[in-house]
Each structure stands twice: as structure tokens, then as C-alpha cells.
Amino acid sequence: MANSASGHGHVHHWETSVAPLLIVGGVLFLVVFGFIGWFSYNSAMLAIVSAGIGTPLLLAGIAKWTGEALTHKPLVEGLSPIALPIFIVSEVFIFLSLFAAYWTMRLSAGPDWPPAGTPTNMNLRLPIIMTVILVASSLTYHVAEVKLEHNDRGGFITWVLISVVLGAVFLACTVYEYSHLMHMKFSPSTNAYSSIFYSITGFHASHVLVGLGAFLTVMLAAVKGLTNQYLAFCVGLYWHFVDIVWFFVASQVYYW
Amino acid sequence: MKRVVSVMAMLGLGLTALLAHAAAPVPDPAASWNHLWRDVLIDLFIIGAVFLSAGLYWVFKYRATREGQVGEGPQLTKLAAIGFAVIPAFLFMADDFYLAAKGWTVWNEYRNVPRNAVEVKVTGSMWTWSFEYENGVTTIFDPDSKTGDGLVVPVGKPVVLRMNSVDVVHSFFLPEHRVKEDLMPGRVTYLWFQPKAVGETIATCAEYCGNRHSFMWTKVKAVPQAEFDQWLANMKQGGKGA
Amino acid sequence: MSTASSGFKLSEWIFTTDHKRIGILYLIGSIAAFAVAGIMALLIRIEQMSPGATIVSDVYTGGEQYNVWLYFHGAAMILGFLIPGLTGFAANYLIPLMIGAKDVAFPRINALSVWLFWAGIVLALLTFVVPDKPDVMWTGYPPYSIKTGGNLALYVFTVHLIGFSSILASVNFLVTIIYMRAPGMGWMQLNMFIWGCFTALIIQLVFVPVLAAAVTLLLFDRYLGTHFYDPANGGDVLLYQNLFWFYSHPAVYVIFLPAMGIFYEIYATMAKNRIFNYKAAVYGMIGIVLVSGEVWVHHLYYSGMPDWIRIGQMVTTLLISVPVGLMTISLFGTLYRGAITFNIPMYYGVAALYLLLIGGLTGIPLAMTVMSVHLGETSFVHAHFHFIMGIFAAFSVFAAVDFWFPKISGRMLHEGRAKIGFWLNFIGVNVTFWPLFIIGVDGMPRRYWDYSQFPAYFGNYHKVATIGAFIVATGMIITISNWLLSAVSGAKASNNPWGSKSLEWTHTETPPGPGNFPQDVVLDGNWSPYNYSK
Numbered sequence A: 001m002a003n004s005a006s007g008h009g010h011v012h013h014w015e016t017s018v019a020p021l022l023i024v025g026g027v028l029f030l031v032v033f034g035f036i037g038w039f040s041y042n043s044a045m046l047a048i049v050s051a052g053i054g055t056p057l058l059l060a061g062i063a064k065w066t067g068e069a070l071t072h073k074p075l076v077e078g079l080s081p082i083a084l085p086i087f088i089v090s091e092v093f094i095f096l097s098l099f100a101a102y103w104t105m106r107l108s109a110g111p112d113w114p115p116a117g118t119p120t121n122m123n124l125r126l127p128i129i130m131t132v133i134l135v136a137s138s139l140t141y142h143v144a145e146v147k148l149e150h151n152d153r154g155g156f157i158t159w160v161l162i163s164v165v166l167g168a169v170f171l172a173c174t175v176y177e178y179s180h181l182m183h184m185k186f187s188p189s190t191n192a193y194s195s196i197f198y199s200i201t202g203f204h205a206s207h208v209l210v211g212l213g214a215f216l217t218v219m220l221a222a223v224k225g226l227t228n229q230y231l232a233f234c235v236g237l238y239w240h241f242v243d244i245v246w247f248f249v250a251s252q253v254y255y256w
Numbered sequence B: 001m002k003r004v005v006s007v008m009a010m011l012g013l014g015l016t017a018l019l020a021h022a023a024a025p026v027p028d029p030a031a032s033w034n035h036l037w038r039d040v041l042i043d044l045f046i047i048g049a050v051f052l053s054a055g056l057y058w059v060f061k062y063r064a065t066r067e068g069q070v071g072e073g074p075q076l077t078k079l080a081a082i083g084f085a086v087i088p089a090f091l092f093m094a095d096d097f098y099l100a101a102k103g104w105t106v107w108n109e110y111r112n113v114p115r116n117a118v119e120v121k122v123t124g125s126m127w128t129w130s131f132e133y134e135n136g137v138t139t140i141f142d143p144d145s146k147t148g149d150g151l152v153v154p155v156g157k158p159v160v161l162r163m164n165s166v167d168v169v170h171s172f173f174l175p176e177h178r179v180k181e182d183l184m185p186g187r188v189t190y191l192w193f194q195p196k197a198v199g200e201t202i203a204t205c206a207e208y209c210g211n212r213h214s215f216m217w218t219k220v221k222a223v224p225q226a227e228f229d230q231w232l233a234n235m236k237q238g239g240k241g242a
Numbered sequence C: 001m002s003t004a005s006s007g008f009k010l011s012e013w014i015f016t017t018d019h020k021r022i023g024i025l026y027l028i029g030s031i032a033a034f035a036v037a038g039i040m041a042l043l044i045r046i047e048q049m050s051p052g053a054t055i056v057s058d059v060y061t062g063g064e065q066y067n068v069w070l071y072f073h074g075a076a077m078i079l080g081f082l083i084p085g086l087t088g089f090a091a092n093y094l095i096p097l098m099i100g101a102k103d104v105a106f107p108r109i110n111a112l113s114v115w116l117f118w119a120g121i122v123l124a125l126l127t128f129v130v131p132d133k134p135d136v137m138w139t140g141y142p143p144y145s146i147k148t149g150g151n152l153a154l155y156v157f158t159v160h161l162i163g164f165s166s167i168l169a170s171v172n173f174l175v176t177i178i179y180m181r182a183p184g185m186g187w188m189q190l191n192m193f194i195w196g197c198f199t200a201l202i203i204q205l206v207f208v209p210v211l212a213a214a215v216t217l218l219l220f221d222r223y224l225g226t227h228f229y230d231p232a233n234g235g236d237v238l239l240y241q242n243l244f245w246f247y248s249h250p251a252v253y254v255i256f257l258p259a260m261g262i263f264y265e266i267y268a269t270m271a272k273n274r275i276f277n278y279k280a281a282v283y284g285m286i287g288i289v290l291v292s293g294e295v296w297v298h299h300l301y302y303s304g305m306p307d308w309i310r311i312g313q314m315v316t317t318l319l320i321s322v323p324v325g326l327m328t329i330s331l332f333g334t335l336y337r338g339a340i341t342f343n344i345p346m347y348y349g350v351a352a353l354y355l356l357l358i359g360g361l362t363g364i365p366l367a368m369t370v371m372s373v374h375l376g377e378t379s380f381v382h383a384h385f386h387f388i389m390g391i392f393a394a395f396s397v398f399a400a401v402d403f404w405f406p407k408i409s410g411r412m413l414h415e416g417r418a419k420i421g422f423w424l425n426f427i428g429v430n431v432t433f434w435p436l437f438i439i440g441v442d443g444m445p446r447r448y449w450d451y452s453q454f455p456a457y458f459g460n461y462h463k464v465a466t467i468g469a470f471i472v473a474t475g476m477i478i479t480i481s482n483w484l485l486s487a488v489s490g491a492k493a494s495n496n497p498w499g500s501k502s503l504e505w506t507h508t509e510t511p512p513g514p515g516n517f518p519q520d521v522v523l524d525g526n527w528s529p530y531n532y533s534k
């Protein structure tokens, strides 16, 4: 394990971990070579082989990493609660760039917005429902955190589970909406609005997915009796961030 | 004194624009550019010389002469520390504003197209320039065979180019007249220049546009007004140019 | 010395999570990128030696070859060599040692960063393998990058991998600097290099995501048919340029700040002197962080942006000379009343005096909108950024290796060979890049391999530049091989051969073992890394 940073006493051997290299290998093959195989060379073969190599590497890497990180009992209270907000700053800037793209196109189009090809009867009720779901999940997770503070591990697990379900419902809404829109011939390549619509909502959805992964991680850790306030706090922070971003996504992309 | 005036001018933004116009009835951007370039070089040379000579002098002067010698750099008092930050900061700022004001004055010449300008529409494409005159005449120049008229302009009259690209970003660069401006699809950009003497020069593409980027150039020919009118009329009739 | 450090075990290197070893892995990757990109530079220089086709096949397809060399040269020098060389190698190796920490805050994430960077290098090198070689230049402007037959995905993913690596590294090091300083070490007692990294990493954290977004949209436009940069369908060509430079201008300070930091360390140590007006320099660095996000339009002065932005950002760009000027005064002032020893790091240090001025001051005419309208996109720009980045900052990496060489390798560098390397490098770069200033002012455009339309004397200047490039190449081969030779056969180094007061010399063994410090470091309010004369 590589925790010399927080370790006590002196380290007398070179710390190692296999996980990072596995993950990088996985990403390189699965994401990069997979994409390049499929899109640059139109070769399903290349893409499948790359994904075939990359996926096990990535999964092994993640398993190894979480394994190494979640073995201390109780978990080491690291510096993650400080690191995460810093990381979120950089996430904010990715979203800002996407919004900048949106605003540029939106403003230069003036009254000709949304451009031709956009369905006139976009479902504007769904985003409200989705907002409610997401806010609810933030609240339920908060309840979970309170339970944890009172050392109620069972309650914590239950309430995290409820949050996971809400998050999953949110994603299901996205999938439903996408398939519906695609059906109406509104795809990423339809016009400038569709391009940004799918990019922003898709990018946000990917964050929801990561958040769900984080939920599952704390939950499994809790099931094993390995959990602490810091980890739970980090996961919550990330989830609330994803939640707040959604307000911007919804208000800008759907209603402006 | 000049410096102070410029700094003040920078502050009273709108006013200088008017003054610059009143003072310079026949703007010649390229000449102003050359003039400013000289000023900037002098300015930078002085700054560079001061810093470099101080640095080199100290390097030379403060060599260690014995084993174990340590430096005796001053421990600044609070006041001295602030002074050594604030005073240079203001000096640098003064120079910056001076340069900005100077630059801004010339820039106004660059952007305010005189009313009597001859207008030519320029279209960039991979990898040629085509020029369309007000009467509909279109010319191109072929860099491989070196044939075609390219851009023909009358001497003594300002020329404004309205530019657009059909494919990727290009940039119309006229080194002799010290101007360039990009062309891109979806927008019309402009630049203007003042042909002063009869002669030939070149314009070339200055924004990377692929394989034959370095070959995307054209002849630019300045001819007397009468000859220009004649040429335009000939071209209109489908005849050959000069 | 601990038992673990005896003997070489490969698995202890490739799976390492130790910041010192990770730093060395960064260094190897970054020097590899430099060597390959440098060879591309030689090809570029040979081609430009005379107008017309010199080594490319012919005028019709020659551009395809040249543009790939130039693409690789620019992208690899910046993304593969300098950023990883400074915020990868130097930051990794030195930050924990200088602040008295056992390692970085997240060692495993640190290992993730270095391998992501290496993945980026591998991907960049694939340029030479794939049939559809990328030719989009390091700037990747659409619509060209979307229309070209070159492999855009290779460019985008190289940026993604190295970008993601830098974001993780930024988070990691920022937390390390903020929370893991030795007890008693206050902010105003930090090494200048730490300040350089701290400010550079903030810039990286905030601006790299913007680049990531910009190139991702490029990828979508090319492969998924979206319309972000396509004006015919409501997109905007300039959007990319704005996003790109919103990142890429601050990126030059990601390079510049640690580079300055390294020279402060070298000056202070070799002159056995305190930093002149330390606080002013620190506030200068912070000032750069604050203004660096408001100047990007100086790369778009002739791109058809609205006039008022071009003027507004001329003023902000010029004002950068204020914080940089304060840093410069502190740097030069550190020599004042010093006791200077001239050894190889200090040779680079003295050269830096001049390089900083030439490179920095030539940024000033470029910063003036109206000057840039002629000078922009010419080889004047090349000369500007090669002086400040390709030489000043690159020299800072070489100087850093030379300066910390005893600590890193446990052996002394062979000074004689290093000096020969230095002189060849220094003379070579001047011979290479001064001619480019001159023909740049006369209108020699960038990214041209043929310039037959220009006056014939351009060819003479280009010839001189080519000769210079080969002088540099010789110097670099000597410099790099000297590192390798000295690392195995140099004289053994003591713990603190330069007599420095900085923690990485005073409190560690040579080379430092796992955990860095034999004893926990505790400092008091009087400690300073520059306390030579009390």
C-alpha cells in the first residue's frame, strides 16, 4: 500500500502499487485505442480487440486500487476532503467551457434559435421531474450522512441505497429522453443546438454515473464495516456538486 | 512630456480618436507602423540594456573570492521592500501605458477605412485567392505558373478588402503594407492599405491551411489610377489585363 | 542508507509510488520527447535551408511530410517535454523534499499521473506509425483539423491523456504544498521554486479543463458530426481559438513560473545569498496567476475579433510586464552583493539573464495589437517563443538536472563535458534564432517550408539558422550523454556539495531513500532556505 504520506513512523522500503499502471493501460486500450479503431479506422475488429484488452485491465486496476485503499480498519483519514474540492474546481471549468460554447452559439444565433431541425414539442416537463429526483437524492444522501454521524451503519446503508435508486431513475429518464429525441430525428448531428444539448446533458449524465459508482463504493465499504465520515463526506460533496450543475444544465439548455 | 500626454490620452479614450483624425488627414498605416516599430525598439533596447548591464556587472563583480564566503544581500526594511516593488511597478506601468497609447493611435488608422476607398472582395480557398471588384470582375493568380493578374490596385487611393473563406481559416498577409487579417467561413473581415508607388509585391497566406499553405500567395500590383481604370474596363469586356 | 535502496529491482520502478522515482520516470519521458521533437526540428531546419524542396519529396506532397514534422515538434516540445519536465519531473522530485514531507499527498494518484503522461507520449509517437499522420499543428485549429485526412483522434487523445495527468498532478501537489509542509514552515519561508510550482499548478488546475473541452468538441465535430465549429450550421470557428488560447496562454506561465523558480534556487545557492525582495517576487507570481486568464486574445489579434477586445487585451497583456518585471528584479537582485561560484548550473543561470530579457521583451511588440498585425504568424514569433520557452525554460530543465544531479544520482556531474555542452547549446541557439527575428520582421511567415516567393536573401538567413540547429544538436548530445555517463561513473557526491541551506540538501541523504528524511523535519520561524548570512 502506498500510504506513506499519512503513515506513522519511517518507511524503509520503496512503496509500490500495481493499480495505477493497470488503470492507465486499461484506459489507453479501452477508451483511446477503442475509439480510434472504431472511428478513425472504421474497424470493429480493432475496437473490439482493444476493448477486450482494456476492459479487464481497467477493472483489475480499479479492484486493486479500491482493495488497497479500503483495507484499513478504520479507514485512514486522508487529505481527500481537501483534494476533492480542488478537483471540483477543475470540473467547474470544463462545464464552464461547454456553457461558453453554448452561450456563444445561442447569442450569435439571436432570434433564429433553436435552429431548424429542433422538435417544436420538446418534452419540458421531464427536466422538472428530473430536477426533483436529483434534489431528492441529495437530501436522502444527507440523511444517510446524518445516520452515519450517529453511528447507525444500517441506516446509512439504507439511505445510500435509496439515493442510488434515485440516481438510477434519473439516468433512466435521460436514456428515455434520448431515445425519444433520437426517434424524432434529433440527434447530435442535427444542428448546433442538438450538438450542445447532447454534449452538456451527456457530460452531466456521465458525472451522475461516476457519482453512482462512488455511492456503491461507500456502501460496499460500509457493508464490510469499513467506513468513515471523510469518505462519506467526499462522496456527498461530489454528488451535491453534480446536483448543482444540473440546475445550470436544466435552466440553460432546456428553458433558455 | 510626450509620454505624459500619451498616458493621459489613453485615459481619455474617445477624445484621442477624434484628435488622431483631425491631426492626420491622409493616414498611412504602413508608415506609422514603421515609425512606431522604431520607437518600440528603442524603448525595449533601453530596458534590456539597463537590466542586462546590471545583471552582468553584478555577476562579474560579486564573484566569491575565498572559501566559505557568503553573500551579503541587503535585508530590506518593510519600507524599502514596498518601495522596491511599487516604484518599479509604476515605472513599468507608465511604459506599458505609453506603448498602449501609441499602439492604439496607429491601430485606429488601421481600422478606420477612409471613405473613398476602392473595395475588393477577397475569397480564400485551399489554396488560392480570388479577388472580385465592384464591377464584378474577378481575378486570380496561379503561383505555380505565375500567371494571372492577382490583386491590381490604383496608386494613391486606399484599398479595402472585404474577406471571407469558403473552407478553412486563411490569413491575408501583405508584408509590405504591414497588415494581415484572417479569413474564415461564416464571417466577413476587412483590412485596408494605401498603395504608395507603382510596383509589384506579394500577399501570402499566414494561417496554417494544410498541404500547400506555403504556396498560397498572390501577386499584388499597384498601377497608376488611369491604368487601373483602363484595366478594369478591359477585364469587364472579357479582355486581357495589363 | 537504508537496505532497500541497494540493488536495482525493475518492479520497484514501474510500480513505484515514490515521488522521487516518479519524478525520474517523468524526466526520462520528457527527455525522450525532447530528443524526438529535436530530431524533427533538425528535419525542419534542413528543409528550410533553401527555398524549394530540399528533403521533402516535391512541391505537391511535400507539405504532408513537413507538416507532420512540425506538428510533432510543437506538440511534443510543449506537452511532452517542457510541461512534464517542469511540473512533472522537477515538481515531483523537489516539492516533498523542499517542504520536508515524506511523499506527496496521494502517491498512488501520482503514479497514475506519470503513466497517463507516458501513455500520451506513446500515443504521440504513434504519429510515425499510422498511415494517416496527424498534421494539425499543436494548435489544431478547425475547420482545417476537422477536414484534414490526418488522424485528429491521435492529437485529441494525446492532449486528453497528458491533460488529465496534469489535472491530477495539480490537485495532488496543491494539497501537498498546502497541508504537508514541515511543522513550522510558513508560507513566506517557502522556496521560490515551491512558489513557482504552486502558482503554476493553480493555473494548470483551472485552465487545462478548458483545453480538454475545446479538443473534445473537435473530436465530436470530426467523428460524431456535431456542429460546434461549423458556421454553416450555427457553430463558430473562433470559439475553438478562444477556448484554446484561454488555456494555452496561461500554459506558457505553467512553464515560465517553475522555470523562474529553478533559476532563483540556483542563484541563491551559487551566490550564497538571500532572494532580493522575496515578497515582491512572490506577489509577482501570484499577479501572473491573476492576469494570465485575461490576455488570451493577443493570439487572435488578426483573427477578426471585435476591435474593443483586441485593444482591451493589449493593455492587459502589456501589464504582464509588471509582475514579470518584479520577479526579474528579484532574480537579478539576488546576485547583488552575493558570493558567486561559477559552476555548470550557474553557467545556465548567467545565460538565463540574457535569455529572459530577449525572449520576454520581444513579447512586448507582439502584445501591441498593431505591431502584431504585421509580426504575428511570422518567424519573429518563433524567435520570441524559442528564446523564452525553447531556450530559457528548456535551459531551466537542463540546469535543474545539473544542479540537483548529485542529489538525484548520488554522483557528481562531469563539469568539463557539461561546459562544452553548455557552450555549444548557448552559441547554437543564438545562431539559430537571431536570423529568424530578422527575416520575421521582413515578413517570413510561419509554417512555410517553401518561401521562393520572398526575396532571395531569406535563404541565407535560413542557412545560418540551420547551422545553428546542428550546433545545438551536438551540444545536446554531449549534455545528455554526460548525464548518462556521470550517473554511472561520476565521483561520489556528498550530501550537500553546494553548501545549500535548502531542506533537500541539508536534511536528506544522497540519494534520499524511501521516506526522504531520516529524521522528522521540524523548523522554526527563523529558518529560511536562503539563510546564508543571517
Ligand code: HEA
Pocket: B047, B051, B091, B092, B093, B095, B096, C139, C252, C253, C255, C256, C298, C299, C301, C317, C318, C320, C321, C324, C325, C326, C328, C356, C357, C359, C360, C361, C363, C364, C366, C367, C368, C372, C375, C376, C377, C381, C384, C385, C388, C389, C393
Ligand atoms: C514560456 C513560454 C512563454 C512566455 C513566458 C511568454 C511570455 C510572453 N509572451 Fe509569448 N508566446 C509563447 C510562449 C511564451 N510567451 C508561445 C509558445 C507563443 C506562440 C504560440 C503559437 O502561436 O504557436 C507565443 C506568442 C506570443 C504572442 C502572439 C504572437 C502571435 O502569434 O501573433 C504574444 C502577443 O502578445 C506574446 C506575448 C508575450 C508576452 C507579452 C509575454 C510576457 O509574459 C513577457 C514578460 C517579460 C518581460 C517583459 C521581460 C522582463 C520584464 C522586465 C525587464 C520589466 C520591464 C519591461 C517592460 C516595462 C516592458 N507571445
Ligand code: HEA
Pocket: C034, C035, C036, C037, C038, C039, C041, C042, C044, C045, C070, C071, C073, C074, C075, C077, C078, C081, C082, C137, C138, C139, C382, C386, C389, C390, C391, C394, C429, C432, C445, C446, C447, C448, C449, C465, C469, C472, C473, C476, C477, C480, C481
Ligand atoms: C520547448 C519548446 C521548443 C524547443 C526546445 C524547440 C527547439 C527547437 N526548435 Fe522549435 N518550436 C516549438 C517549440 C520548441 N522548439 C513550437 C511550439 C513551435 C511551433 C510549432 C507550430 O507552428 O505549430 C516550434 C516551431 C519551430 C520552427 C518553425 C517551423 C515553421 O514554422 O515552419 C522551427 C524552425 O526553425 C523550429 C526550430 C527549432 C530548433 C532548431 C530547435 C532546437 O533548439 C532543438 C535542439 C534539439 C535537438 C536537435 C535534439 C538533440 C537530441 C538528440 C539529437 C538526441 C540525442 C539522444 C541521446 C544522446 C540519447 N521550431
Ligand code: CUA
Pocket: B124, B127, B169, B170, B171, B205, B206, B207, B208, B209, B210, B213, B214, B216
Ligand atoms: Cu491558406 Cu494558409
Ligand SMILES: [Cu+2]
Pocket: C248, C249, C252, C296, C298, C299
Ligand atoms: Cu500568449
